[in-house]
Amino acid sequence: MHEFTTLLAKHGRTVEKRLDVLLNDKAQKSEIARPEILIKAMRHGVLNGGKRLRPFLVIQSASLFDIPAEHALEIACALECVHCYSLIHDDLPAMDNDTLRRGKPTVHIAFDEATAILAGNALLTFAFEIIAHKAYMLSFETRIKLITALAQAAGLGGMLGGQMLDLEAEKKPLESTDIITLQRMKTAALISFACQAGAIIGNASKELTEKLAAFGTYLGLAFQLTDDLLDVTAKTETLGKTAGKDETAHKATFVRLYGIEETQKRRNEFITKAEELLLPFGAKAKPLQQAACFSATRKS
Helix, strand or coil: CHHHHHHHHHHHHHHHHHHHHHCCCCCCCCCCCCCHHHHHHHHHHHCCCCCCHHHHHHHHHHHCCCCCHHHHHHHHHHHHHHHHHHHHHHCCCCCCCCCEECCEECHHHHCCHHHHHHHHHHHHHHHHHHHHHHCCCCCHHHHHHHHHHHHHHHCCCCHHHHHHHHHHCCCCCCCHHHHHHHHHHHHHHHHHHHHHHHHHHCCCCHHHHHHHHHHHHHHHHHHHHHHHHHHHHCCHHHHCCCCCHHHHCCCCCHHHHHCHHHHHHHHHHHHHHHHHCCHHHHHHHHHHHHHHHHHHHCCC
16 A cells, blocks of 8 residues: 555645646736735645545546646546535535635635635635636536536536435435435545546547546545544544534434444445446556555555
């Protein structure tokens, strides 16, 4: 696992460096100005640590088709902007009402609620600007496909819809199939896009694109189950966010429904299914296979 975490950290530094440049305080040619407080809030929400797993998956899935990392970097950064926007809004008082993210004050605590809302909105729109205007190494057709896939993963039928189901689930009990639907949308949709994006960039066949998208779905489900387990087994200092929040908020999780042991079993089943989908890619998929294992062994 040391080999994987080293590679994850390497890609993380590359993504962090590029995001730092993209989120500078100087207005671009197409902009009138970049309000100082807003850009500071955006930077606080993005350049504040994190595993950068989703960008890693974009870069590594693209490498399966011999696409160099720099050709996938803008897409990786765009996806991270969408992910960070979702975290900023997820932490708001109207949502999860959390004060800690990645070991630091959440954006609405460090600034204020209105600024946090605007920072999240700005990151979401900025993500599509990055794909449309910064990913110049990719063809127009490829960028359109990526924009469409990301919009679907982040929107009504994906992450946003999943967040709505998550809020509704605090008021009514859910069955296991309902929880899977919720988690496929809220968490797995963006992770699935990350893996699918590499195939789109690499102009892969429909069959291989679908296999990578399915791999990402199972990886995302396993990742979420580990999140649910850590919420009840880890400490706030280790997690970098408030532990025990799911139980306090009566969140719909497998842990609440079936307990720790059954949740671990289900997670391992998802990982096995994810790994099977990588078989057509051979040894080149080793980093992705390690990412699946990491989803179970991570501590935060």
